[in-house]
Amino acid sequence: MAKNKKITIEGAEITVLSQDADDYISLTDMARTQLQDVVIIKWLSLKSTIEYLGEWESLYNPDFNYTEFGTIKNAIRINSGDLIFK
Secondary structure: OOEEEEEEEOOEEEEEEEEOOEEEEOHHHHHHOOOOHHHHHHHHOOHHHHHHHHHHHHHHOOOOOHHHHHHHHHHEEEEOOEEEEO
16 A cells, blocks of 8 residues: 655745655645645646656556547647647
């Protein structure tokens, strides 16, 4: 069973999930310590992030909808680093 614990780094609490022999650090907690949700929004708006999430889903999600993802991926164009849907 997975267990959560907190670590404190420079005054900020970061969640660490331990499962089996692996530890997973909360990127959300880390991002909130710097620029709040802006960091997450910017990261999610990158074309490379969308492509990474698609690859991850294709590997680990047996119900991944390739057609829908292709539609989303093809609708994205980058303009000054912002995500824009056509």
